[in-house]
Amino acid sequence: MALELKQSLSLSQQLIMTPQLQQAIKLLQLSRLELLETIHQELETNPVLEDQALGEMEQEALEPEEKEDEELAPVDIPDVTVETPPQDQVDWESYLSEYNTSWAETQYEERELPQFENIVSSKTNLYSHLTWQLNMSHLEDRQRELGIHIIGNINEDGYLEVSVEELAKSSGYSVEEVEEVLRLIQEFDPVGVGARDTRECLLIQIKFQNLEGTLVEKIVKNHIQDLEHKRYDKIAKALNVNMEEIQRAVSVIQALEPKPGRSYSADETIYISPDIYVFKVGDDYEIMLNEDGLPKLRINPYYKDVLTRQKAVPESVRVYIQEKLKSAAWLIRSIHQRQRTIYKVTESIVKFQREFLDKGITHLKPLVLRDVAEDIQMHESTISRVTTNKYVYTPQGLFELKFFFNSAISSMDGGTVASESVKEHIRNIIKMENKAKPYSDQEIAEILKKMNINVARRTVAKYRETMGILPSRKRKQLF
Numbered sequence: 001m002a003l004e005l006k007q008s009l010s011l012s013q014q015l016i017m018t019p020q021l022q023q024a025i026k027l028l029q030l031s032r033l034e035l036l037e038t039i040h041q042e043l044e045t046n047p048v049l050e051d052q053a054l055g056e057m058e059q060e061a062l063e064p065e066e067k068e069d070e071e072l073a074p075v076d077i078p079d080v081t082v083e084t085p086p087q088d089q090v091d092w093e094s095y096l097s098e099y100n101t102s103w104a105e106t107q108y109e110e111r112e113l114p115q116f117e118n119i120v121s122s123k124t125n126l127y128s129h130l131t132w133q134l135n136m137s138h139l140e141d142r143q144r145e146l147g148i149h150i151i152g153n154i155n156e157d158g159y160l161e162v163s164v165e166e167l168a169k170s171s172g173y174s175v176e177e178v179e180e181v182l183r184l185i186q187e188f189d190p191v192g193v194g195a196r197d198t199r200e201c202l203l204i205q206i207k208f209q210n211l212e213g214t215l216v217e218k219i220v221k222n223h224i225q226d227l228e229h230k231r232y233d234k235i236a237k238a239l240n241v242n243m244e245e246i247q248r249a250v251s252v253i254q255a256l257e258p259k260p261g262r263s264y265s266a267d268e269t270i271y272i273s274p275d276i277y278v279f280k281v282g283d284d285y286e287i288m289l290n291e292d293g294l295p296k297l298r299i300n301p302y303y304k305d306v307l308t309r310q311k312a313v314p315e316s317v318r319v320y321i322q323e324k325l326k327s328a329a330w331l332i333r334s335i336h337q338r339q340r341t342i343y344k345v346t347e348s349i350v351k352f353q354r355e356f357l358d359k360g361i362t363h364l365k366p367l368v369l370r371d372v373a374e375d376i377q378m379h380e381s382t383i384s385r386v387t388t389n390k391y392v393y394t395p396q397g398l399f400e401l402k403f404f405f406n407s408a409i410s411s412m413d414g415g416t417v418a419s420e421s422v423k424e425h426i427r428n429i430i431k432m433e434n435k436a437k438p439y440s441d442q443e444i445a446e447i448l449k450k451m452n453i454n455v456a457r458r459t460v461a462k463y464r465e466t467m468g469i470l471p472s473r474k475r476k477q478l479f
Contacts, residue, residue: 024334028341028382031389032275032290035335039295042331048303048321049328052296126158126193126264127151133188139181146173146181150194158193158261159201192260199224205256215241215249227253230476274393276346278357285350285357289339297332299325341378345386348375349404356404357394361424366408366416409459412452422453423463430469435477 030038043049134147149171153162168175186194191208195201202220211217219227223235236246277288303321306313355363369380387401408416429447433439441460448455
């Protein structure tokens with residue numbers, strides 16, 4: 001087969017995303033805080049772009065001060081006479097000894113100190129709290145070094161993640177030395193720290209409360225599995241005691257802390273600032289975008305004047321300014337387009353979910369991205385980007401925009417019910433159940449059928465697990 005070169009023409013179409021279009025898509029899916037960070041970065045790198053509020057403040061500051069002097073009315077100031085004592089009456093020696101000192105020179109020395117609002121106090125975590133107690137203990141250097149090694153293997157819940165044998169092998173100490181230092185650490189605060197499982201953690205707390213040898217210790221030591229599954233009758237029969245004593249012992253056990261390190265967790269509360277507000281005004285709902293804190297961008301007029309000067313600016317400077325002007329104008333246009341798109345999507349969601357806003361989650365309707373996309377004549381991918389990491393404040397509470405899109409479940413009359421609505425019904429049924437005899441998943445499914453919702457038992461179990469609700473045998477409360 002001979003190889004040869006040929007020229008041919010072919011006509012094809014392909015979609016090419018310009019950098020400006022990529023920037024607009026990126027801005028569309030950013031959260032409010034991420035948008036603020038992007039705007040501040042652009043303000044730092046693009047000299048043509050400026051915040052309108054800051055620009056007006058600088059312009060006011062540059063105005064001549066003579067205008068203020070002209071507005072001030074003349075005020076007659078009376079003459080003041082000061083009687084100066086003769087110089088021979090001044091005690092110069094005491095003056096020099098009191099004021100001409102080294103501390104007086106440094107007292108008013110200007111130093112660059114951080115502002116108080118920028119100083120953030122660090123929260124004490126479990127590792128630092130245990131290390132502090134270890135350093136305060138009267139231990140030898142060898143034991144303190146081993147204690148640091150043990151504390152480093154304690155997780156956030158306060159449990160030791162490795163065995164004593166592994167600690168001895170990795171640290172080079174004997175098993176007896178590791179157990180001795182571990183027993184010391186298990187006496188630290190919080191009580192129960194350093195345990196290897198839940199049973200040992202509870203036993204350490206029982207020992208701290210001087211409950212050794214009691215029914216509480218016997219239940220935790222020998223019947224922890226039956227206690228977990230609330231088989232109290234089996235525990236009473238094995239220990240040959242009545243249910244009243246079991247009740248008192250279980251109430252003491254329930255007051256113990258299964259995760260002693262929880263109080264020193266490093267997790268911090270994350271506060272959500274909504275992107276959109278939906279308020280009810282009369283019989284209608286009003287939508288308002290949250291633009292609090294968003295800079296109002298504009299083009300710096302100085303650079304516009306620079307471009308009008310034909311000969312005063314070199315060509316390289318003119319090209320640079322024109323590029324920055326295009327970038328700034330596109331950013332401003334993209335932000336406005338983002339805000340308009342968010343408003344239109346929220347307006348469509350409010351139209352579809354009017355009953356939810358009026359009556360609550362149980363009246364949430366099934367909704368998919370295609371429904372909103374067809375309503376506002378946009379693509380589904382655009383709706384997906386808009387609803388990512390965006391939150392809306394409604395009369396029913398604060399929700400993510402993704403919350404309003406959920407699958408449909410068929411009802412008994414041939415209609416459909418939203419999956420989130422079914423979850424809310426399950427949550428209400430479990431909330432109103434008899435705690436001594438909770439409903440099983442099958443019984444919940446039968447109750448839902450009476451409410452015109454057709455779901456299977458396994459669907460109820462799946463929804464219950466996603467909501468973090470325990471099965472019926474673990475929800476049971478005999479007393």
